[in-house]
Amino acid sequence: MHRIKLTDHLILILGVLFLLLPIWVVFASSTHRPETILNQGLQFWIGDYFLETYSAVLFDNTGFTQAVNAVLMLKNSLILGLGFSVGKILISTIAAYAIVYFRFPAGSFFFWIIFSSLLLPLEVRIIPSYEVVSKLGMLNSYTGLILPLIASATATFFFRQFYKSVPEEILEAARIDGAGPFRFFVDILLPLSKTMIAAIFIIMFVVGWNQYLWPILMTTDESYFTVVMGIKQILNDLEGNRIPQYNKALALSFLAMLPPVMVVLIFQRWFVKGLVESEK
């Protein structure tokens, strides 16, 4: 029995190493000088240039117009992540409320239109979506960045499932006490959905932050670059330099993953609950 547990731990430790070692190597190497990396390869232990590299990446302007730095890109990613998650929650809580709690003739028809959007991710309709957004004059704007991404009904689906699991007696009781649709939603349903909202907020924040293809298409103006797409820019810069600035590119990759990872780790309990709920 004891030996079995030992192999269990061994397998888990191997799994952890497989998942985390690459991240560690990226971080450790980013604290070295580019010459060290160029001559000796990626590093497995921390070097002496943490502050130097990271302050250069965060604050020094680079890019074609010499007007972007990581702080700006992180800000844009934050706007995208927050705008996406908040927008999605605002729209989907009320849409799901209409679908579950109201009797209206067109209801099930709308329901199917909304859920058909689950079938076709943005990736398969990128070019027409790009054309639509450009016709609406939304290229290089936060609206154009965020709104089309909201056009998928994932959150609406989650909330619909959740509302349906709310006991019917609650609505009955509320109606007997004279609560109308507005009161019921604000005073009863929303407080009940608190954990669910928090979980979806975390999941959607990560999804929004991690968007890559859409920001690439939408933004030609560097002041709208997000950090996840910014790493592609870095990749292009790498080839141009005499000594490739590996350290900076690695630092930017690390910075690009840090905020969503922190959010997920800090709110792990809620987020796992949300993910698992979505399965039902």
Added chain:
Amino acid sequence: MKRQQFDSFTLPYLLIAPQLAIIFIFFVWPAAQAVYQSFMLEDPFGLASQFVGFDNFIEVVSNEHYARSAIFTAIFSGLVAFLSMAIALLLAVKADGILHGQSAYKIMLTWVYAVAPAVAGMMGVFLFDRSIGPLNHLFNATGWPFNPQLDVFDASVTVILVSVWKQISVNFIYFLAGLQSIPRAVREAALIDCRNGFRRFWTVTLPLLAPTGFFVLVINITYAFFETFGVIDTMTRGAPGGGTATLVYKVYQDGFLGADIGGSSAQSVILMILVLGLTIVQFRVIEKRIHY
């Protein structure tokens, strides 16, 4: 459906309006555009276009690059889904079985969930780099003349490894939750009836985990199809010679970089039909075979 509902003429429409508006503008309209353009041929300057029937589709389907991309997508998706699910299931079973340090493992194994596919791909670029990448050195040291720039197989290995790496965390979370939702009484009964741990897993745990497994499979196929775009775009851009371009990547390449709107739209429509078909299969065939 709920029996108790509100009756109101305008309120539900008002509530659903924002969602519907966004879906119409950014989903229905572009999707309809894609279908329309898939039947049209646009001149190189984008000034005029004419109806060409199914020509775009015939051209796409008979194109040898497309066939190659379809085969690659099938192998790629199959391997990514299988490997990431198998590794995650192993880790979840082990994490479920131990008493000490479970939450520490959980935290460490969840970390990668939040890493963007594009960032994972970027990390892959460095780790597999010819001059600075430790994995490249490792492969070379084993006598494998590893060269993802020129060799399609080697390039496929890199994108598959990175895509699997990125997906293990999500699968782990679902599998662990699925395992922990198996009632204690069932587990204990199984423990008494069957001493062999492996057989117990095979005959009791796995069937009970089937609904979760099915759900995870769907997620993984969707992931391998669509979300790996970031991995491929940062690591190989479909190179060498289109050998690592998935169907989704090809839609982007042909339509956006190649400006072949008709062909790219036809590819989009084919993908839409494919996804639609997969969804129908998902609801009809496979779910019936899974015992709840």
